[in-house]
Amino acid sequence: MCGIFGYTGVKRDAADAVLEGLQRLDYRGYDSWGIGVVHDGLHVGKKVGIVGKTQSLPKSSVGIGHTRWATHGAVTEINAHPHFSSDKSFILAHNGIAENADVLKSALIKEGYSFITETDTESIVRLVEKKLSKRLPLKDAVRAAFKELTGRNTIIVLAKNGDIVAARNGSPLVVGFGARDAEVYFSSDIFSFAPHVKETLVLDNGQMAVYQAGAFAVYDIASGKAVRAKREKNLLKDVAVDKGSYPHFMLKEIHEAPFVLRQVTHESENKYRELARAIKKARAVYCIGSGTAGAAAAQIAYYLRVYGGIPAISLIGAEASDYRDLIGPKDLLIAPSQSGETADVLEVLEIAKQRGAKIASFVNMPGSMMTRLSDYAFMAHAGPEICVMSTKIFVSQIAWGYLLAKAVEGTLPAGKRNLKQTALTIEKMLRDKKYVSLIEDHAKRLSKSKDIFLLGKGQNLQIIKEGMVKMIEGAYVHAHAIAAGDLKHYAITLMEPGVSVIATISNDTVKNDTLNAVHEVHARGASVFGIAPEPEKSFSHYLPVPDSGETTAIVNVIPLQLLAYFMAVTLKHNVDKPRNIAKSVTVR
């Protein structure tokens, strides 16, 4: 959620460098933004809306920027970051929520400080001012102020002499270094500065990065001691963050499904087997995720049950609190996550870790908190996913879960073969222009529906949930995924002419159960749109999908994601950035 960026160096104009960085962080979701640079004092330009070159800022070698996703105070220019100190000696930008901001604010007002914005951030600004007034150097003032904050916060401060201090106890903070440290970048993710740097460094929670008088150092916030933080070689230099020839990132990323499937098969077999052994030994296995990753976690648990014979349980991040006290040292948690920073999941993992449980994660973003917390850390290597709606990462997460379950079953090589074949199958589907335009036609029809029901069972249950999530998220159409067998327990009352039902049916042991539900809704006049290997007489519309055996559910994701995509396009929505929603939800 929202982003922080900073640049210092002689190679580029700071405002340009920061602007590009903010544009690359744009996918995280924001409502307003700002940039500040040093040139005979500090200059700030802020705006509500899309990041663009609207401010004329002076040439400079150092600057910071912010994209804001408002939590405290309206979306206005004045509330946008960075915020000035009263004497204009520094500016500050903030990610997260200072939970004790009100308490701090009342105390600071009593001491004579005045406030001009509605943000919680301003309490941090005034607190740093207060520390500076006690003649603390900037680094120590920021550290002292930061220690008084509660909640998950990450801040970046730029002083008028060009020093930068950034502190992390929440959303990510990463640093990138150009050749011979001639340029230093600060950001919320590595992709945003990847083309420009040779090395990267990820700060842990509780650490601060300081760039002072041309020298860079990391400190532990609690003790104030310098930390020898390990830099890593940047291997992401060539990662593209553009749409290529596609009209939207979402479509590009759906087309990357075959690539992400192959990436999953490239992971070392030993690594899968090592985690498979831990799964077999565990007392309980919990798969946990939020939003789309919540459906992926449930599908991973499904595969572990069906192929691994493990009674795995799936949890939604925000609904896991009642499990916390049940988690013990013999348990294992499995967390698929695009960002590796999802706050509600992280919180459960941190508690589980304290209670001695083991953690396995499957993350796409390098250097995330989840990866760092994990005993078994897997990376998706799927490249940046820019569309706020997750598509390729969902595919990659469930494919990884499938392989893991096959490793538990002792049939990993067969699983890998199946996935490689699946990649070819999906490639063929996506290359077939007639097929894709058939989906587009269906989407045009479906986008007229007020309510859409999705039916599925067994391997397809989470897949229809993924379809539902995408339709709600991107097309803003009300959709309701329902286990086929549960239909007759309630939703059958709504079936009548004019109602649209999407049914996903595969050649598996539960095929007839889903078909029965299809007949029931058809008999009541609903229009059934069937996604299946063969047509059925109860389908009003039909979309063929190849029978892909054990990986059929993975193939079925693609037409559902494309349907949602074309619905969003037909309804003229902002496909890559649906309203109100952020990509990685790093606040609770």
Ligand code: GLU
């Ligand atoms: N809580 C701060 C605000 O509302 C920062 C939000 C953010 O992370 O962008 O301004």
